[in-house]
Amino acid sequence: MASTIPVKIEFTGGLEILFSHQRSHKIALPSSDPSTNQPANVGFLIDWLCKNLMKDPREDMFVLEGTVRPGILVLINDADWELEGQEAYELQAGDEVVFVSTLHGG
Amino acid sequence: MQPLHLLDSQVRSLRQQVQSTETQLRNLKIQLQQAEQQCEAARQLEEAWAGGFPHEWINETLAALSPEAHQAVGQESQPQSTHGRWPLESEEYKRYGRQMILPEVGLHGQLRLKKARVLIVGAGGLGCPAAAYLAGAGVGTLGLVDGDTVEISNLHRQVAHGTDRVGMSKVDSAVEYLTSLNPRVNYQRHPYHLTPQTAISLFEQYDLVLDCTDHPTSRYLISDTCVLTSKPLVSASALKTEGQLIVLNNPPLPPGSSNGGPCYRCVFPRPPPADSVLSCGEGGILGPVVGLMGVLQALEAIKLLTAQPSPSSTLEPPKPTLLIFSAYSTPPFRSVRLRTRRADCAACSSVASITSQSLTSGSLDYVAFCGGTSPLDLLPPHARVSAAEFARQPRDGTNTLIDVRDETQYSMCALRGSVNVPWTGDAESWAQAAALREEISAAGKACYVVCRMGNDSQLAARALMERGLGADGGVRHIEGGFRAWREEVDPGWPEY
Numbered sequence: 001m002a003s004t005i006p007v008k009i010e011f012t013g014g015l016e017i018l019f020s021h022q023r024s025h026k027i028a029l030p031s032s033d034p035s036t037n038q039p040a041n042v043g044f045l046i047d048w049l050c051k052n053l054m055k056d057p058r059e060d061m062f063v064l065e066g067t068v069r070p071g072i073l074v075l076i077n078d079a080d081w082e083l084e085g086q087e088a089y090e091l092q093a094g095d096e097v098v099f100v101s102t103l104h105g106g
Numbered sequence: 107m108q109p110l111h112l113l114d115s116q117v118r119s120l121r122q123q124v125q126s127t128e129t130q131l132r133n134l135k136i137q138l139q140q141a142e143q144q145c146e147a148a149r150q151l152e153e154a155w156a157g158g159f160p161h162e163w164i165n166e167t168l169a170a171l172s173p174e175a176h177q178a179v180g181q182e183s184q185p186q187s188t189h190g191r192w193p194l195e196s197e198e199y200k201r202y203g204r205q206m207i208l209p210e211v212g213l214h215g216q217l218r219l220k221k222a223r224v225l226i227v228g229a230g231g232l233g234c235p236a237a238a239y240l241a242g243a244g245v246g247t248l249g250l251v252d253g254d255t256v257e258i259s260n261l262h263r264q265v266a267h268g269t270d271r272v273g274m275s276k277v278d279s280a281v282e283y284l285t286s287l288n289p290r291v292n293y294q295r296h297p298y299h300l301t302p303q304t305a306i307s308l309f310e311q312y313d314l315v316l317d318c319t320d321h322p323t324s325r326y327l328i329s330d331t332c333v334l335t336s337k338p339l340v341s342a343s344a345l346k347t348e349g350q351l352i353v354l355n356n357p358p359l360p361p362g363s364s365n366g367g368p369c370y371r372c373v374f375p376r377p378p379p380a381d382s383v384l385s386c387g388e389g390g391i392l393g394p395v396v397g398l399m400g401v402l403q404a405l406e407a408i409k410l411l412t413a414q415p416s417p418s419s420t421l422e423p424p425k426p427t428l429l430i431f432s433a434y435s436t437p438p439f440r441s442v443r444l445r446t447r448r449a450d451c452a453a454c455s456s457v458a459s460i461t462s463q464s465l466t467s468g469s470l471d472y473v474a475f476c477g478g479t480s481p482l483d484l485l486p487p488h489a490r491v492s493a494a495e496f497a498r499q500p501r502d503g504t505n506t507l508i509d510v511r512d513e514t515q516y517s518m519c520a521l522r523g524s525v526n527v528p529w530t531g532d533a534e535s536w537a538q539a540a541a542l543r544e545e546i547s548a549a550g551k552a553c554y555v556v557c558r559m560g561n562d563s564q565l566a567a568r569a570l571m572e573r574g575l576g577a578d579g580g581v582r583h584i585e586g587g588f589r590a591w592r593e594e595v596d597p598g599w600p601e602y
Contacts, residue, residue, distance in 0.1 A: 012432055013348060014384070023435060057532045061382060071378025073428070079443040080373075080428075098442075100430060102374060105345035105386040106232040106320040106396065 004028035005040065005093045009049070013101030015072065018056040025053060029091060042076065043067075043087030045097065062099075073100040136336055136360050143415050146221060193217060198290070202244050215412030216244060222411045223247040225309065227300055227328055228318035229276040230254075231386065231396035232342050232403060234266035234283075236316050239404035241284045245411070247292040248284070249312060252276040253299035259602075263393035300324060302465045302472065305331040314410060316403050317341040320385060322377045323472045329354060329370030330460050330470075333361060333453045340406045341370065342399040345389050347433040349399035352444070353406050355454065356424060362456030364447055367424040372448040380477035395433050402429070484564040489571065491582045493590040496554055505552040505579070506545045510536075510566045511588075515558065519600045529562040533569035540566075541575060552579035560587035 009025040016023045033044040040048075046068060050059055060069065067087065068074055074081040075098040076089055091097075108116075192199075194216065205211045211219075224245050226233045229252040241248055254276050256267045266283040267276065277297040284293060296308065300319075309315060309331050317328045317339060325341065332339040338356040342349065352373065359366030386396075426444040453460045464470045499505055501523070509516055510529040520526065525545050530536045540546050546553060553576035557563040560583070567583040570576050584590065592599040 012430060012435075013350070014345070014389075023432075056530075057534065060379075064379070069379065069382070070376035071374065071382060073373070075442045078440070080445045082445040083443060098440075100350075100428075101382070102378060103343040103345040103348060103350050104320060104322055104325065104383055105389065105391055106228055106230055106318050106343050106399075 003031045005031045005091060007045070007091055008094070008096040009053070010096065010098040012098065013103055015062065015099050015101045018054055018058065018062055019049075020055045027053065039090045041087060041091065042074065042081060042089045042097065045091060046087070068099065071102045073102065074098070075100065132360055139336060146218075194220075198244065201288075201290075205243060211408075211412050214414070218412050219244050219408070220246045222314065223249070223312045224314050224316065224407060224411075225249040225251065225312040226316045226318055227251045227324065228320065229264075229266065229280045230260065230318060230320065231263040231344065231391065231393070232400035233316070233318035234264045234280060235397045235400035236318055236403040236407070237280055237284055238266060238287060239401060240407060241288045241291045241293075243404070243408055244288070245291060245407075247294060247312075249294035249296060249308075250277045250280055251296040251298070251300055251308070252280075253297065259387075263391060263396050265397065300327060302327055302470055303468050306335055306462055306465055309335040309337055312337065314407055315339050316407060318400065318403065322383060322476045325370055326377065326475065327472050330453045330465065332358070333369050333458075334460070334462050334465065336360065338367070338410055339369075340403045340410070342403045344396035344399045345384060345386060345391060347392050347395055349395055349431040351399055351402050351406070351429040351431075352426070353410070354426075356410065356426075361454045361458045364449075365423055366447055366454060368426050368445060368447045369451065369454045371453045372446075372451045373426075373428075373444055375448065375451070377476040380479045383476075392433060395431070398431065482561045482564050484568050485583060489567060489580075489582050490585050491554065492585050492594065494594040496556075496582075496584050496591075497595045499552075499554070504550075505554060506548075506576075508540065508546060508553060508555045508566065510555060510557045510562050515602075518602065521556075524556075527566075529557065529566055533565065533572070536566060537569045537573050537575065540570065541573075546570075546576060550579050551576065553581045554584055555581070556584040556591070557587045559589055560585055563587060 005028070007027050007029045009027055010023055011019050012023060019025065029040050029045060029048060032039055033041070046063060050063055054062065062072070063069060074086075076084045077096055078098075081089065193213065198216075199206070202216050206213060206216050222245050224240055224247070226237050226240075226249065229237065229250050233250070233252070237248060237250060252275075256264070256272050256274050256276055256279050258269070258272050260267060261269065266280040268279070268283070271279040271282065275297045277295045281293045281295060284291065300308070305327060315328060315332050315337050317325060319325060319328065320343075329339060329341070332355045336358040338358050339354040341354055342351045344350075354367060354373075355369050356367035357365070424446060426446065428442050428444050430440045430442065432438055432440070447454055449455055450457055452458060460470065507521060507524040509520055509524045509526050511526070512528045513526065516526040516528070525543055527536065527540045527543060527546070530539070545551070553570060555563040555567040555570070557566070563583040567581050570581045575581070586593075588599060592601055
């Protein structure tokens with residue numbers, strides 16, 4: 001039985017163009033990673049987003065060398081994911097994960 | 107001649123001595139800076155006192171302001187005033203009174219602003235409003251760095267420039283505006299682009315730096331220089347309808363101090379791929395969005411400058427945040443917690459590899475670090491045509507012009523009879539969309555592809571050729587896009 005957890009996803013700084021030009025998404029994420037049988041973590045979420053939510057084939061605009069590309073900040077519940085354990089953070093129901101592409105214009 | 111191993115160890119030991127002396131020197135400079143700040147605070151209080159501050163209050167206030175400052179003043183027997191009865195001139199009370207009556211500013215805050223030297227790098231969409239508010243607030247010295255000249259396409263957002271100053275250096279134009287706003291400020295002109303070789307000696311003349319530039323190259327250079335010169339950095343950026351703001355290297359403790367604020371490299375250790383970086387000219391920018399970010403930079407600068415100096419012993423660990431603004435989101439503001447200093451940061455950690463020498467010698471190549479973009483040159487000569495040549499083609503229905511700009515640009519101006527198939531960034535999905543258009547898939551027609559600058563049109567033409575679309579009539583892209591069309595064929599074509 002495949003249970004899911006509700007997670008809020010937001011893309012900003014231009015990343016939304018890779019996801020149907022939509023900033024906010026509510027997804028039902030499988031509660032465990034079928035390849036490892038471990039609880040779903042942010043690493044699994046990123047892979048899941050590429051396979052299930054990304055409508056644009058330019059995956060390298062989002063993921064490079066197995067993690068988010070340089071210049072993208074990942075925020076878990078409004079904190080830099082480096083404060084939360086990065087890919088290893090295990091998602092809880094209702095968590096919000098924001099992907100921010102850095103801007104350079106001025 | 108001594109044996110080699112002895113010479114080797116001599117070199118090693120000298121190198122160690124040089125390194126430890128450099129570290130000592132750096133720490134002494136920081137201590138000097140802190141002592142100067144405390145001395146400054148004490149002096150300002152003396153002046154305030156001379157302006158009517160009751161004598162019996164001064165020790166109490168000094169103690170609250172900073173224990174060190176108290177000692178510094180205690181050693182002077184007679185306070186001296188250079189201003190007569192009041193520490194500010196009467197016009198200054200009128201000019202700054204509306205902010206001085208706020209407890210967050212007060213007389214002390216105003217005196218601190220007057221003593222402050224702020225450097226603004228970039229006199230564009232961020233720098234103009236930031237400079238305006240800092241000049242208005244009475245910052246003592248305001249330095250402006252920019253090597254560009256004013257263009258008419260700047261004016262919808264770069265509020266310090268004007269139509270009659272198009273073509274003028276941005277620094278000169280901004281100083282003209284700022285002088286009319288507040289002639290009491292000492293404006294320093296630096297009308298050139300910041301370089302690694304000159305950045306350190308420039309930053310050393312200031313107390314605080316605002317990054318108002320528009321490229322990762324300058325953002326890394328400014329952050330590294332702020333770390334090496336121990337200056338706090340207020341950094342902002344904006345594109346399209348969004349903006350970001352971070353205060354970095356605050357407090358500006360020496361590399362290796364974990365209580366110092368993170369630098370740009372702590373947050374972004376690796377630069378983004380060069381082709382993912384969009385400029386305002388390419389991506390567009392809404393004036394009030396970048397204006398808002400520049401105003402917020404001025405606000406953060408005023409908060410930092412008017413804050414009471416606190417002795418280093420009571421410094422709280424930094425709580426760095428990133429403010430994200432998104433004009434079309436609800437709510438539009440989001441403030442997020444950032445990491446602290448990175449233990450292996452190349453600039454601000456104890457194992458930093460970036461040094462003053464590597465900057466001044468020019469050995470650090472910021473352009474190479476961020477990756478340059480070279481002009482696209484994808485197609486063989488027979489698949490390219492100049493705008494002038496295209497203008498000579500018959501308009502009898504034997505050819506199709508495919509305009510790959512997005513719908514927004516296409517609806518601003520387009521050539522009659524052209525077909526709009528916006529470039530999607532991906533050859534496969536674009537070619538699928540193109541194949542659905544009868545004008546493109548029809549047999550025997552020549553296809554010409556055009557875009558704004560002549561890059562996307564190459565990608566699109568190649569996508570057609572690789573899939574055999576339009577093969578019998580031939581596929582060509584128009585070199586230089588509509589920019590070349592305007593220059594070579596139709597001067598009346600809108601330039602945007």
